[in-house]
Amino acid sequence: MAMISGENHGLRLAVRYAVLGLIAVIFIFPLVFMVVSSLKPDQQLLLDTKSLRAFLPVGDISLDNYVAAFQRAPVGLFIFNSVLVTGATVLLSLLVCSLAGFAFVFINWTGRELVLGIILATLIVPFETIAIPLLLLMSKLPWLGLDGLTWGWLNSYRVQIVPLVADGLTIFLFVQYFKDLPGELIEAARVEGATWWQIYRRVVMPLSGPILATAAILKFLIMYNQYLWPLMVVQDESYRPVMVGLQYFFQLNRAWGEIMAYLSLITVPVLGFYLVLQRAFIASIASTGVKG
Amino acid sequence: MARISLKDVRKSYGSTDVIRGVDIEIEDGEFAVFVGPSGCGKSTLLRMVAGLEDITSGTLSIGDRVVNDLPPKDRKVAMVFQSYAIFPHMTVRENVAFGLTIAGASKAEKDAKVAEAARILQMEPLLDRRPSQLSGGQRQRVAIGRAIVRKPEVFLFDEPLSNLDAALRMDMRMEISKLHKQLGTTMIYVTHDQVEAMTLADKIVVLKGGEVQQIGAPMELYHHPVNAFVAGFLGSPSMNFLDVEVVEANGDAVTVRNGALDPVTVSRASGDYVAGGRALLGIRPQYLVPAADEAASALHGTVGLAERLGTETIVDVALKDGKSLIAALSQDAILEMGAPIGFTFDPAKCHLFAARSA
Secondary structure, three states, X not given: OHHHHHHHHHHHHHHHHHHHHHHHHHHHHHHHHHHHXXXXXXXXXXXXOOOHHHHOOOOOOOOHHHHHHHHHOXXXXXXXXXXXXHHHHHHHHHHHHHHHHHHHHHOOOOOHHHHHHHHHHHHHOOHHHHHHHHHHHHOOOEEEEOOEEEEOOOOXXXXXXXXXXXXXXXXXXXXXXXXXXXXXXXXXXXXXXXXXXXXXXXXXXXXXXXXXXXXXXXXXXXXXXXXHHHHHHOOOHHHOOHHHHHHHHHOOOOOHHHHHXXXXXXXXXHHHHHHHHHHHHHHHHHHHOOOO | OOOEEEEEEEEEEOXXXXXXXXXXXXXXXXXXXXXXXXXXXXXHHHXXXXXXXXXXXXXXXXXXXXXXXXXXXXOOEEEEOOOOOOOOOOOHHHHHOHHHHHOOOOHHHHHHHHHHHHHHOOOHHHOOOOHHHOOHHHHHHHHHHHHHOOOOOEEEEEOOOOOOOHHHHHHHHHHHHHHHHHHOOEEEEEEOOHHHXXXXXXXXEXXXXXXXEEEEOHXXXXXXXXXXXXXXXXXXXXXXXXXXXXXXXXXXXXXXXXXXXXXXXXXXXXXXXXXXXXXXXXXXXXXXXXXXXXXXXXXXXXXXXXXXXXXXXXXXXXXXXXXXXXXXXXXXXXXXXXXXXXXXOOHHHOEEEEHHHO
């Protein structure tokens, strides 16, 4: 009996690994194709798509496409812009949305259910429907900078950051996580004399590692992949993010190798960010059941 | 240290009243225990004293101040929770010093006070550990340590021992009692365990359904309960209640009987009784004495289950009238199940209550 169940266990494990392996291959092949293609000249790239060679770094392999990509567009600037905008938005979003979640869960105030309901309702409103009114609003907002008071936020980093800091999904994630924290910890801190800010900073935030990682990754991906909004509000190349920068490669003389090189380059920050936070991200999904 | 006064304090959630006009005075330095069954409102009342629950109406004073609208941090209270509520991301030292850190105390002051608390609670070796590395009893010490370093005017304990095993519970009970004597601070302790209430309290407040049933010293409540609920709640095993018929009522002397009970005259009856009416006769299991022979006994039944505990024997007795009662015999006794058994008792140690208060 023990042997049979041992064999069964081994078989089950083998099937499980086979399925997981297959899924991993399905996910990784497009990435392999992208990186491998970025190393090939256009003609070979297109020819190789007819066979498995498309996934192998064979033939005329070089970094020429990367050099060409840098010549065609200010790739470094675009990546810098995207990392800056995304990084700032993620940090501000974690602060603002966690504070909002804190207020909804721990502080008893009149109308909080209603306000939370309204915020959650925004989850079903597509961004495209508010894009135009938001654009009009942004074009008229005041700003006090080094040049004194100016009007209109278009063509700036802040127009890509501020409107996207708070969102219903991130607030919802924090609300759900905070609800699972033991309420007595908060009450103990209150009795010990802590203010709400001290409770947030000294008790709640140190216990929120998993949800901070989850929210950061989700927000990072959303922000890094922004296309429509920056396309609408940024005409100046110096503020342009990576996704909008992709346009440069679809204009005259379309070169697939260069496109693949550009895509490979802009994938690097995403992978780096994910690798840094992956352990906390997986722990969060495992513990809260939040799906990314 | 401070005196605590609750005057006509009420708490409602919407149309549901959970505290219905409570008046309690707790003297400076007194150890008061709120006791009652689940849902009686004792924890709510404690949380109202702490400031964690709003007071719907009435007046709550700590010392000379009315604190109805003061937030918890301004009430000079410290609270120990049932779940300990120690911060998992901090070491024991940081947990104990939390209130001082919040108050902006210097490192030297924190170190001195934490060291003193650790000495009192004998937890010096634990100071650099995380809560996850502590046992339940040790966590409870940390929670108490966190409470005492701030030198509050009032300590509040919300069922602090209910997550501990029986042996540890007894140890911690004694520690808390010692702590009270050592610090002399006013303490309010909530429990559903009448043993904790009886052993710790200077004053017991018995609650039921959001109302105070009786307030007094443990032995006063034990010997002079005002109603059947208090009588039944305090004492272990619980008081037996016999549904009896009033044979004769003559001033303070009331004679009662039932199918298993020969007529007995109780002289400490409170309330109004009329011949032919019903009443409840309360007899503590410890006051039942097995009669040498059936004829000499006042209560008649047969032996059911007997639990021999060594120092005493708890017997479940099936009475002649079909009801049952518990007797606690003061020595180890070998009793045969089904054997007839009779008891005598001192009527002066019985309590008579109106039938409706059962």
